[in-house]
Amino acid sequence: FLHKLVLGIETSCDDTAAAVVDETGNVLGEAIHSQTEVHLKTGGIVPPVAQQLHRENIQRIVQEALSTSKVSPSELSAIATTVKPGLALSLGVGLSFSLQLVDQLKKPFIPIHHMEAHALTIRLLNKVEFPFLVLLISGGHCLLALVRGVSDFLLLGKSLDIAPGDMLDKVARRLSLVKHPECSTMSGGKAIEHLAKQGHKLHFDFKPPMQRAKNCDFSFTGLQHVIDKIITQKEKEEGIFLIGRVGKISNPGLCLKIPVCFAGIQKGQILSSAAHIAAAVQHTTACHIAKRTHRAILFCKQRDLLPQSKAVLVVSGGVASNLYIRKALEIVTNATQCTLLCPPPRLCTDNGIMIAWNGIERLRAGLGILYNTEGVRYEPK
Numbered sequence: 001f002l003h004k005l006v007l008g009i010e011t012s013c014d015d016t017a018a019a020v021v022d023e024t025g026n027v028l029g030e031a032i033h034s035q036t037e038v039h040l041k042t043g044g045i046v047p048p049v050a051q052q053l054h055r056e057n058i059q060r061i062v063q064e065a066l067s068t069s070k071v072s073p074s075e076l077s078a079i080a081t082t083v084k085p086g087l088a089l090s091l092g093v094g095l096s097f098s099l100q101l102v103d104q105l106k107k108p109f110i111p112i113h114h115m116e117a118h119a120l121t122i123r124l125l126n127k128v129e130f131p132f133l134v135l136l137i138s139g140g141h142c143l144l145a146l147v148r149g150v151s152d153f154l155l156l157g158k159s160l161d162i163a164p165g166d167m168l169d170k171v172a173r174r175l176s177l178v179k180h181p182e183c184s185t186m187s188g189g190k191a192i193e194h195l196a197k198q199g200h201k202l203h204f205d206f207k208p209p210m211q212r213a214k215n216c217d218f219s220f221t222g223l224q225h226v227i228d229k230i231i232t233q234k235e236k237e238e239g240i241f242l243i244g245r246v247g248k249i250s251n252p253g254l255c256l257k258i259p260v261c262f263a264g265i266q267k268g269q270i271l272s273s274a275a276h277i278a279a280a281v282q283h284t285t286a287c288h289i290a291k292r293t294h295r296a297i298l299f300c301k302q303r304d305l306l307p308q309s310k311a312v313l314v315v316s317g318g319v320a321s322n323l324y325i326r327k328a329l330e331i332v333t334n335a336t337q338c339t340l341l342c343p344p345p346r347l348c349t350d351n352g353i354m355i356a357w358n359g360i361e362r363l364r365a366g367l368g369i370l371y372n373t374e375g376v377r378y379e380p381k
């Protein structure tokens with residue numbers, strides 16, 4: 001093989017994922033097992049449960065990625081695995097599995113920083129030169145960074161509390177969207193995006209956080225608390241928070257209680273303030289994220305850290321698949337002569353491809369500690 005071939009393994013949170021990627025960015029094999037459905041039932045990730053599910057699936061997932069790739073393990077140049085940041089119990093499963101494999105196959109091991117992998121994913125698809133700006137927004141991450149090289153990041157801003165996806169998940173849980181007939185299998189953020197289409201963004205006027213802060217940091221708990229209060233108040237007023245359309249109420253499931261005012265409502269009409277809340281929280285989140293990103297772009301341009309024209313903003317992470325938030329970011333990039341790039345959704349969320357690709361990037365840049373479990377350094381072929 002002329003090409004470098006890397007097996008990537010990801011278990012930092014609730015996805016067990018693996019992929020084989022070559023030097024030119026071809027994805028030769030891929031497999032992923034998502035635990036989302038299990039965690040939706042418990043209303044959040046329970047780390048020992050996540051660990052157990054990773055244990056049950058990792059062998060099969062890695063095997064599947066390798067067999068679909070038709071690459072024999074001996075042809076691999078290296079094994080790349082997420083080692084931080086993430087849930088310690090989850091990371092541990094991927095790490096110990098990888099180190100066993102590394103010893104068995106006598107291959108170099110490339111420890112991967114999960115955020116670096118998210119940030120570099122775009123280079124697998126597009127010819128994006130350094131430096132570029134990256135915005136990572138997901139359930140666990142929220143940061144803005146200038147990417148100056150494979151392992152050279154300047155952190156410009158981060159969330160001072162929770163990540164936007166976490167906030168959206170909490171609001172969705174508070175609204176019981178998992179019981180909503182249209183949203184039951186969606187992540188919190190996706191359910192909010194779906195429901196927001198049926199509501200009005202200005203029905204509730206939430207103030208974007210940190211309007212005066214002269215930096216590029218983020219904050220989401222304040223907004224979450226304001227929404228919590230409104231939901232409590234609406235629950236008092238409306239008896240229970242209604243989240244269905246009238247057409248669906250004949251078989252309402254657990255979450256719907258038919259209101260007293262039911263007779264006056266048209267079929268198909270939205271009954272509840274939940275849709276308005278969804279629209280308003282999505283709008284406020286989009287404004288906040290767009291404003292902080294605008295500041296970061298201006299900061300970098302003023303200091304010549306980014307090219308004056310055609311600078312690139314990469315947006316990734318689960319929340320980046322939200323089309324409303326993307327639209328808000330498009331307004332910012334259009335106003336600042338930047339190009340907005342988003343990896344496709346399957347590469348925006350956690351996956352094995354980004355880990356394998358980060359391994360390729362590190363090999364090409366001559367970076368990364370390459371060793372086996374006895375501390376012996378292997379040189380990649």
Ligand code: KG4
Pocket residue numbers: 013137138139140141164165166168169187188189190193317318319320321322323348349350
């Ligand atoms: O990147 P990801 O799969 O996992 C990590 O958190 O690392 O992101 C998952 C997060 C969840 O919080 C989910 O609610 C959010 O991304 N999300 C969305 C959308 N799809 C997923 N948030 C807003 N709009 C969406 N369409």
Ligand code: ZN
Pocket residue numbers: 114118138141349350
């Ligand atoms: Zn992630």
